[in-house]
Amino acid sequence: MADIDLSTLTIAQAHEHLIKGDFSVKELAQKYLDVISEKNGDINAYLEVYSDVMEQAEIAQKKIDSKDAGVLTGIPFGIKDNILIKGRIASASSKILENYTATYDSTAIVKLKKAGAIFLGRTNMDEFAMGGSTENSAFGVTKNPHDLERVPGGSSGGSAAAVAMNGALVTIGSDTGGSVRQPASFCGVVGLKPTYGSVSRHGLIAMGSSLDVIGPMGKSVADVETVFDAIKGEDIMDATSVSDEKYSNAEKTDRKIIGVPRHILDQEGIDDVVKKNLEDVITKYEQLGYEVKDIELPHIEYALAVYYIIMPAEASSNLSRFDGVKYGLHVEGNDLLEDYIKTRGEGFGTEVRRRILLGTYVLSAGYYDAYYNKANTVRTLIAQDFDKAFTDVDLILMPTTPTPAFKIGEKSDPLSMYFADIFTAPANLAGAPAISIPSGFADVDGNRLPLGIQLVAPKYREDLLFSAGKKFEQG
Amino acid sequence: MIKAEDVKKLSQLARISVSDSEVEELRTDISAILGYVDKLNEVREEAGSEHVRAYSDARTVMRDDTDAHEPGLYTDSLLAEAPATENGFYKVKKILGNTDE
Numbered sequence: 001m002a003d004i005d006l007s008t009l010t011i012a013q014a015h016e017h018l019i020k021g022d023f024s025v026k027e028l029a030q031k032y033l034d035v036i037s038e039k040n041g042d043i044n045a046y047l048e049v050y051s052d053v054m055e056q057a058e059i060a061q062k063k064i065d066s067k068d069a070g071v072l073t074g075i076p077f078g079i080k081d082n083i084l085i086k087g088r089i090a091s092a093s094s095k096i097l098e099n100y101t102a103t104y105d106s107t108a109i110v111k112l113k114k115a116g117a118i119f120l121g122r123t124n125m126d127e128f129a130m131g132g133s134t135e136n137s138a139f140g141v142t143k144n145p146h147d148l149e150r151v152p153g154g155s156s157g158g159s160a161a162a163v164a165m166n167g168a169l170v171t172i173g174s175d176t177g178g179s180v181r182q183p184a185s186f187c188g189v190v191g192l193k194p195t196y197g198s199v200s201r202h203g204l205i206a207m208g209s210s211l212d213v214i215g216p217m218g219k220s221v222a223d224v225e226t227v228f229d230a231i232k233g234e235d236i237m238d239a240t241s242v243s244d245e246k247y248s249n250a251e252k253t254d255r256k257i258i259g260v261p262r263h264i265l266d267q268e269g270i271d272d273v274v275k276k277n278l279e280d281v282i283t284k285y286e287q288l289g290y291e292v293k294d295i296e297l298p299h300i301e302y303a304l305a306v307y308y309i310i311m312p313a314e315a316s317s318n319l320s321r322f323d324g325v326k327y328g329l330h331v332e333g334n335d336l337l338e339d340y341i342k343t344r345g346e347g348f349g350t351e352v353r354r355r356i357l358l359g360t361y362v363l364s365a366g367y368y369d370a371y372y373n374k375a376n377t378v379r380t381l382i383a384q385d386f387d388k389a390f391t392d393v394d395l396i397l398m399p400t401t402p403t404p405a406f407k408i409g410e411k412s413d414p415l416s417m418y419f420a421d422i423f424t425a426p427a428n429l430a431g432a433p434a435i436s437i438p439s440g441f442a443d444v445d446g447n448r449l450p451l452g453i454q455l456v457a458p459k460y461r462e463d464l465l466f467s468a469g470k471k472f473e474q475g
Numbered sequence: 476m477i478k479a480e481d482v483k484k485l486s487q488l489a490r491i492s493v494s495d496s497e498v499e500e501l502r503t504d505i506s507a508i509l510g511y512v513d514k515l516n517e518v519r520e521e522a523g524s525e526h527v528r529a530y531s532d533a534r535t536v537m538r539d540d541t542d543a544h545e546p547g548l549y550t551d552s553l554l555a556e557a558p559a560t561e562n563g564f565y566k567v568k569k570i571l572g573n574t575d576e
Contacts, residue, residue, distance in 0.1 A: 103552045197532065210531065239536040246532070305512040316489065323490075325565050330558030336568045337490075345492030353491055357482065358505055360489045371512065377520050414504050415511055431531060459532075 004031055006166040011223045014169060015071045018064055025057040025064065025074035029118055032076045036120065036167045044142045045152075045161035047081055048089065049121040060116045072230055073116030078168035080159050081122040082129055082205040083214065085109050092205045093137040094127045096322050096329045096347030106203020107238065108172065108214050108231040115230050120168055123158030127349045128319065129179055129207045131155050132420040133411070136351045141408055144186060147447040150405040153183030153420075159217050160187040170218040170227050176208050177307050178400075178424025180215040181436035185400035185452025188438045190469070191217045192224045193424075195459045196431035197242040199228075200235035208314040209240075211307075211428040221437065221469035228462060242460070250460035258285055258455075258468075259295035259393035267301075269419055271403040273442040274451065278399050281439050281453045281472070285397070288475045290468070295393060297385040300426050302378050307425040308418060309362050309375035316359025322347065354414065383430040390458045395468055398423045400436040400452035404444060427456050435465040437472055476506045 004023060017023055033053060040046050050056075053076075060074040079085065082092040084102035086109075091097040105113065112119075126136035134142040134157030142157045144150040145165040152161040156173025160183035163171050173180040175193035184191025192215045199214045206212060216227035235241040260282060265275055282292050324330040324343030331342040348356070362371035389396060402422055411417045427434040439453035453472075457464040482502050486493040493501065550563060559566040 100556060103549070103556065210533075236538065240531075240533045242532060299518065302515055302518060305515050308508060309512055309515075320490075324558060325567055326553075327556035328558075333568075336570050339568060340490040341487075341492045344490050348491065353493070354501060354504055356489050356491060357485045357493075357501060358508060360485050361477070361481075361505065361509070364485075364488070374515050374518075374520075375512075378515055378518050381518065381520075413507070415507055418508075 004028065006031060006035065006169075008219070009169060010220055011071060011075055011169060011218075011226050014075060015069075015073075018074050019069065025061040025118065026054055028074065029053050029057045029076050029120070032120055032166070032168060035165065039145075039165045039167060042143060042148060043145055043161050043165055044140050045123055045158045045165060045167055046078065046121040047091070047093070047124050047139055047158070050088070050119060053118060053120055056118045060118060063116050070115050071226060072112065074118060076118045076120050076169050077112065078120055078123045078159055078162040078171035079109070080156050080171070080173045081125050082174060083108060083172060084203040084205070085119060088122070090122070090205065091139075092128045093125045093139055094347065094349065094352070095138045096343070097327075098138070098329065100328050102203075104203065107200035107235045109203065111231050111233070123156070123162050123171060125158055126155035127352050128205065128315070129155040129174055129176055130315070130351050130355055132178070132182055132417055133406075133408075134158060135408065136349055138349055143408070144405050146188060146449055147405065150407050150449070151186065153186035153401075153405060155179040155183075156191075156217065157183045160184050160189055160191065163187070163189045163217050163219060170216055170223050172227070172231075173215055173217055174204055175213055175215050175428065176211045177311060177428050178421045180217060181400050181424050181434060181452070181454060182420055184217050184436040185454075186405040186450065188450030188452075189217055189219060190221055190224045190438065191215065191436045192228055192462070192465070193427060193434045194228055194232065194462060195242070195433040196428070197238075197240045198232045198433070198460070198462075200233070200238040200241045202235055202237035206318040208311040209318060210314060211311060213428075221435070221466055221473055224435070225462075225466045247460045250458070253394055254464070255394050256289060257291045257293065257393045258395045258397050259293055259389055260397050261295050261297045261300060263296060264300055264398065264423070269402055270399075271442070273404070274399045274402060277440050277442075277451045278397070278453070281397065284472065284475055285468075288471050292397070293393065295389045295396065297382070297389060297426070299378060299381045299385050303382055303426040303429055304418060304422055306375045306378050306382065306429055307421065308358075309371050310379065310429075312355040312359035313363050313372050314359070316356045316363065319348075319352070319356055351414070379429050382426060386426075386430040386432055386456070386458075394457070394461075394464055396456040398454045398456070400424060400454040404442045404449035404451055423454060432459055433457050433462045433465060435469055437469050439472075477502060477509065
């Protein structure tokens with residue numbers, strides 16, 4: 001068997017080796033399982049490692065042997081715990097779904113199964129994807145592989161850590177306000193938040209339905225692109241999914257002009273090392289032949305306030321389905337109403353309860369206009385800011401996060417935790433695609449903590465993220 | 476700032492039990508978040524702008540009401556996830572009754 005270095009292995013390389021027979025699907029999968037059994041006890045990236053990985057590998061191997069293999073056949077994936085795979089537990093890292101077995105496949109999983117992908121296990125996350133650290137998981141925090149005292153980010157922290165610890169070649173996460181990009185940045189991997197609607201949400205456990213999107217994480221831009229190509233597409237089961245026509249009709253500019261909204265750095269809480277890194281990245285892009293110019297996104301300073309109205313409002317409605325009747329946890333009360341109240345009181349963790357109550361408040365009579373409608377109006381203004389900026393530039397460059405990974409337990413009040421989404425939430429509000437790419441390290445307390453840079457493109461223009469991202473990796 | 480009674484009212488509306496000791500913490504946290512999002516009042520809005528949803532290409536999707544699956548095809552697998560069932564139905568407590576006693 002050929003020597004496999006999991007730390008640098010790409011999908012394309014693995015595919016070539018599998019086709020040539022340098023190693024088998026089983027051997028590749030076993031390599032990852034070995035890493036997981038060595039490291040997962042410390043890192044807790046996976047909540048469950050599937051017991052049938054070798055059976056899955058056998059099926060993929062047959063496809064390869066019969067020359068029926070695609071580029072993802074036999075490629076080992078980790079899947080976030082809020083994405084349904086039929087017959088397997090999907091708990092959203094919540095006690096209320098601890099023993100819930102999915103009764104159908106999410107559309108993204110249907111596509112990956114068809115492509116012959118291997119599912120190694122389900123990855124840890126903040127409960128119902130609410131958080132930026134995985135500290136809100138009901139099943140223990142995930143630790144950052146670069147520094148075990150620090151968080152991996154969140155909510156897709158398990159998926160990011162799994163890639164960073166070489167416990168999967170690629171993983172799938174979901175991004176509502178930064179939940180793929182922020183952990184990718186903290187763990188030194190690539191994370192893509194696709195255009196809203198490009199990947200079906202069918203079978204993704206819902207948080208904020210006008211914001212949620214499934215996205216891939218991996219070690220390289222090319223890997224993330226390959227997975228995105230496999231999972232995207234219009235879906236009859238998701239009315240907000242977008243057609244291929246949207247992509248073919250998107251205006252095909254390629255001006256190599258990057259806009260930087262430097263004004264967003266003029267606020268408290270942004271680490272100097274992050275600001276310095278942004279300048280280094282700008283210099284690098286200039287050397288790569290890009291024109292870089294300052295732009296203004298006048299309403300972006302309101303993005304986090306808009307996000308923390310719209311997201312809890314949508315989440316409070318979405319999570320009303322957990323009632324202790326149809327599936328999941330049930331706690332006995334004296335009557336039906338008390339069953340609901342006790343089930344939801346015991347089943348939901350602190351942050352989930354907080355957001356449901358907040359969402360209930362902003363949607364309640366008398367406050368709906370002042371909060372929810374106002375937020376939607378400002379959301380429109382933010383989206384229009386992006387549209388206007390994209391008439392002059394093809395890409396917008398920002399830091400992914402205001403700081404490198406913080407320590408476990410460091411952020412005790414919710415607002416300081418929410419601040420971690422400050423640069424990522426705007427793309428969700430605008431529906432635009434964005435990618436986080438590793439851009440260097442910060443030396444903190446004797447550890448090298450990864451930093452990430454974020455590129456945002458107009459809707460349906462992931463191609464611009466991929467081309468600029470690959471040039472950055474190679475440059 | 477919201478009051479302790481407001482938190483209790485919200486928890487009733489949201490069907491979530493909240494312990495007395497947790498009410499104060501929730502009151503503080505929710506008040507802080509509402510204080511933060513109040514900054515949206517700085518934004519002047521033009522008349523009618525709330526009806527523009529520039530961020531979304533969503534539209535109503537229709538499909539023909541045909542090709543129904545065979546009745547009962549998913550009943551067993553769905554009910555297998557339910558905490559209590561009886562004769563192919565979800566089982567719940569009676570809604571009216573105990574409260575009048």
